[in-house]
Amino acid sequence: MSEPSSASNFIREIVTADHAAGKHGGRVVTRFPPEPNGYLHIGHAKSICLNFGLANDIPGGICHLRFDDTNPTTEDPEYVQAIQDDVRWLGFDWHEKMFFASDYFERLFEFAVHLIGKGLAYVDTLTAEEMRTYRGTLTEPGKNSPSRARSVDENLDLFRRMKAGEFADGTHTLRAKIDMAAPNINLRDPVLYRIRHATHYRTGSAWCLYPAYDYAHPLSDALEGITHSICTLEFEDHRPLYDWVVKQADAPHRPQQIEFARLNLTYTVMSKRKLLELVSKKLVHGWDDPRLPTIKGLRRRGYTPEAIRAFCDHIGIAKREATVEMQLLEHFIREDLNKRAPRVMAVLRPLKVILDNYPDGQSEELGAINNPEDPAAGSRQVPFSRVLYIEQDDFREDPPKQFFRLAPGREVRLRYAYIIKCVGVTKDPQTGEITELHCTYDPLTMSGVAQEQRKVKATIHWVSAAHAVKAEVRLYHPLLATDLAKMSPDQDWTTALNPSSLERITDCLVEPSLRQAAPGSRYQFERLGYFCTDQDSTIEAPVFNRTVSLKDAWAKIEKAQPSK
RNA sequence: UGGGGGAUCGUCUAGCGGUAGGACGCCGGCCUUUGGAGCCGGCUACCUAGGUUCGAUUCCUAGUCCCCCAGCCA
16 A cells, blocks of 8 residues: 555654664564454444555554454454455555464463563462452552462462363463552552463463453564563553563563553444444344444445545544544545545435426436546436336425425426436326326537526436336435433443444446446435445345535525424 | 643634634625536634633633543443
């Protein structure tokens, strides 16, 4: 990737200054370290853009992809694959520098032996329950575990036996010997290793002893020669422990941890726990459900990596907790797709229009511009005939103020075609529902012909009944109907879900050029929005996802109108 | 009544002692064969109170409010 440098931020300043000062031997090595226990989301994209972006922009910089797989009970190779796919799809490259914390288990064990030898770690026999009691509280100091006085030899012996599988889960831990009275709770003899007789997706049953994050992470960083270890704010008070581990283990290298605020977005959820809950309870259709802020979801919905990167660059990096408006994300996908999505005509909610004065059985091919923003996109032919469908929203029997579209006796232009006039409305005698419109067309108003005196206030899209292709369109609405921040924590957060976040319309009609739309291809349905061909789409049954609507000035006017 | 962080337009963000800027959003207008796009203009922001200084969003002090931490999760 060779895009213009991102806007600066405090982390970029630190890294740039360190690089200029020749710190770390002039190297810059960052890392993106997900635990493979879920799919990546837009919040991870922020971190990916930061870490890889930094490495890309600084000469000689490199960003590692490291799987922080130290907990065998939550991790799965499915996630390892998905994470690699997503990072690549976002446009980043780890240049072969892909690592697994689980590959360091042996070396991590040796560091622990070293720590024990220095008298800085001990095997504790307290139960989890007891350990909690001994830890003290936020305001009261903890007290030393009886195990703290064990000799180095005894610790070494016990630790090796822990590794050998002699003890059951939960019976022993390895703890750092720091300070049980430390005001920072993370320093009150944190657990370094715990026993887990579980199968790890990579190391199988080779280990029953697993290093904790606070121990494995700093040492993994050190082993890889990471210079700047960037993480989110909640790890701020782990930094003293991070530094302690690297220093006391006599690691070959001292990385610097820097924290920034994670991304929050309005109307959606970003925690792995909640996303997993949505997927496992089938509240959505999977990790790639287009309603989700996962990378896979956004991708299926039609988002481009370029738009996501532009968004990430734009929101900036800071330490203040912030919630970005979804509209900003939408702005970036509109901006990107406006420049490159080919325009087509599609009618979501069809209303039949019969052109009384257009010869029955006749049809013609009309030239249509593929993208007014991109002359190189060329043009195509769209068939026109006597019976058409227009959007139900484009006709009002009793038009409100400022409604410029079709109404009895009124004229509109059909995009790329003629000006038509509504001369009759047919209704279902039973329901009173409008079933079809009778219109006349003016053959002298063919699109492209100068029409000095014929100005109409609206141009609407249409499809030819005889040529249109039936399609399903899926519209997505916000995942959440209620702001989670306004809910009490004891309430079930899923009650905040928007029950109508997915709207499927199965009898849409699209222009024939869309018949063979390939899954993943993106279009602008004129006047409606940007749509992406879904992976479920087939030639027999095309399916389109609405990525985002176009900005809708009329919707605003209508909403602002007094009533009705 | 511990520790660690953070407070700038509605939202995100810039500012590094010298006229508080940008983006989104919103409101007008122009333009338009997409009520899209584009163009032009506008939109009650420095948490509070003191102090230092010719001058403070910036430095200092004291408050206020918000977030994180008591997993053998990461």
